[in-house]
Amino acid sequence: MKGKVLVTGGAGYIGSHTCVxxxxxxxxxxxxxxxxxxxxxxxxxxxxxxGVKCSLIEGDCTNQNFLESNLKSLDLVGCxxxxxxxxxxxxxxxPLKYYHNNIASTVAILAVLEKIxxxxxxxxxxxxxxxQPDILPVTxxxxxxxxxSPYGRTKQMCEDIIRDCYNAGQGIKAFALRxxxxxxxxxxxxxxxxxxxxxxxxxxxxxxxxxxxxxxxTVFGNDYNTPDGTCIRDYIHVVDLAKAHVKAIKKLIxxxxxxxxxxxxxxxxxxxxxEVIESxxxxxxxxxxxxxxxxxxxxxxxxxxxxxxxxxxxxxxxELSLEEALKDAWNWEKTL
Ligand code: UFG
Numbered sequence: 001m002k003g004k005v006l007v008t009g010g011a012g013y014i015g016s017h018t019c020v021x022x023x024x025x026x027x028x029x030x031x032x033x034x035x036x037x038x039x040x041x042x043x044x045x046x047x048x049x050x051g052v053k054c055s056l057i058e059g060d061c062t063n064q065n066f067l068e069s070n071l072k073s074l075d076l077v078g079c080x081x082x083x084x085x086x087x088x089x090x091x092x093x094x095p096l097k098y099y100h101n102n103i104a105s106t107v108a109i110l111a112v113l114e115k116i117x118x119x120x121x122x123x124x125x126x127x128x129x130x131x132q133p134d135i136l137p138v139t140x141x142x143x144x145x146x147x148x149s150p151y152g153r154t155k156q157m158c159e160d161i162i163r164d165c166y167n168a169g170q171g172i173k174a175f176a177l178r179x180x181x182x183x184x185x186x187x188x189x190x191x192x193x194x195x196x197x198x199x200x201x202x203x204x205x206x207x208x209x210x211x212x213x214x215x216x217x218t219v220f221g222n223d224y225n226t227p228d229g230t231c232i233r234d235y236i237h238v239v240d241l242a243k244a245h246v247k248a249i250k251k252l253i254x255x256x257x258x259x260x261x262x263x264x265x266x267x268x269x270x271x272x273x274x275e276v277i278e279s280x281x282x283x284x285x286x287x288x289x290x291x292x293x294x295x296x297x298x299x300x301x302x303x304x305x306x307x308x309x310x311x312x313x314x315x316x317x318x319e320l321s322l323e324e325a326l327k328d329a330w331n332w333e334k335t336l
Contacts, residue, residue: 002026004074005249006118008061008109009082010054011038013193014124014182016046017242018080020191023050025246030055030074032067032083037196045190061105067112078120078249081109084154088128088298089200091151102154103161110165110172120252121174122245125159125262127234127303128152129178136270137306140178140262148298159262166260173252173259180234180266180305182241184325185332192332193238202276203235203326207333210286217288219273221295224302230273232302234266237320237328241265247314266305267318276322283323284330 005022009015010031016038019029023046031043031054047053059066061083084102085091091098106123113121129152130138131145147153159176166172183203185192198214199205209217222229244265252259271279281288311317 001028003077004028004030006030006032006071006076006079007082008032008079008105009084011035011042012082014238014241015082016042016191017186017238018245019046019054020049020186021242021246023052025250030057030076032057032059032061034058034060039194042191049186049188049190062100062108064108064111067108068115071112072116076116076118077253078122079109079113079118080122080245080249081106082124084124086151087200088149088151091149095150098150098154103157106158106161110161114170119171119173120249121162121172122248122252123158123162123174123176125176125178126152126155127178127180127264127266127305129156129159130303132300133303136302137268137304138264139306140264140309163260166258171258173255175248175252176262177244177248178262178264179241180236180303182238183235184237184239184328186239187328189331189335192329202273203329206277206280206288207329210288210330211333215289217290218293219290220293220299222292226272226302228272228274231299232270232272232304234268234270234304235276235322235325236266236318237325240318240320244310244314244316247316251314261313263310263313264305264307265310266307268305268307270302270304271322279322280326280330283327
């Protein structure tokens with residue numbers, strides 16, 4: 001084993017896929033999770049996929065004393081910090097929940113990592129920090145727009161907090177990974193996304209409609225300035241995304257220099273909502289019940305990544321297609 005990597009939120013959607021890829025690369029993930037938006041069975045599923053049972057520390061990442069007492073004897077080589085609240089709409093209704101969970105946890109973890117001399121830190125950020133970019137594809141140098149939601153603001157603020165730690169010269173080595181739209185599930189169909197209640201995101205809404213949990217999908221607007229009038233996003237398979245995290249932490253572990261950098265993680269291609277629906281129907285041989293409805297507040301018209309920096313820095317690019325992601329998402333839905 002190459003060393004223990006702390007994975008906060010490791011039972012969650014992206015966290016669980018990252019644990020699998022860490023194990024595949026010879027690391028030993030140590031999960032911290034409070035199961036506020038994840039299920040315990042995920043830990044067993046990771047073992048089913050990899051043959052390795054992850055260590056689990058159950059608790060809340062906002063609690064610095066809890067973190068310190070549990071982490072100080074672990075001899076961690078790095079930390080990948082996923083634990084956060086992530087529902088954009090909810091964040092406007094419950095901003096303090098988001099500031100507490102997302103900011104306080106990041107501050108607590110950074111403080112504990114500093115105390116235990118573990119400088120290697122990968123942060124789960126989002127392309128939401130760009131808002132509607134002026135130029136597409138969006139590079140890491142694009143301007144940061146005022147956030148559309150408290151959720152988005154927490155991602156911007158956490159990036160600033162990490163940058164301040166770097167500027168303070170205490171030796172932190174960190175990447176903030178700005179995800180575009182993660183979709184899909186593990187090809188084993190043993191782990192995947194588990195949305196709480198009615199899904200906000202497109203692909204879980206599609207799969208739940210296809211299986212009959214939802215009567216109909218509403219496409220939020222077809223009067224955008226795009227070829228078919230629906231919004232364009234960069235949909236990335238969660239397994240590709242997970243692999244990028246492993247490359248990122250590995251790079252930090254082997255490097256001797258303090259660093260803070262932000263890296264886009266996407267495919268580099270944009271797809272419209274209608275293209276995603278058509279692709280889902282085609283690859284899975286299903287007709288989807290959908291209608292065109294009004295625009296959703298806060299949606300940007302189009303955004304997709306320039307991923308050349310990820311390729312240069314991490315030697316990473318996506319390997320899986322939109323079709324594979326939609327097939328895996330459907331196979332996962334069928335197991336639920
Ligand atoms: N959409 C629909 N119908 C639905 C759900 C979504 O038409 O029922 C459309 C949206 O309008 C949008 C596209 O599908 O055009 C994608 O929407 P998602 O909600 O899946 O994803 P978003 O791009 O809105 O949000 C994602 C992440 C956020 C992150 C944001 C950054 O979920 O965490 O990207 O842009 F902040």
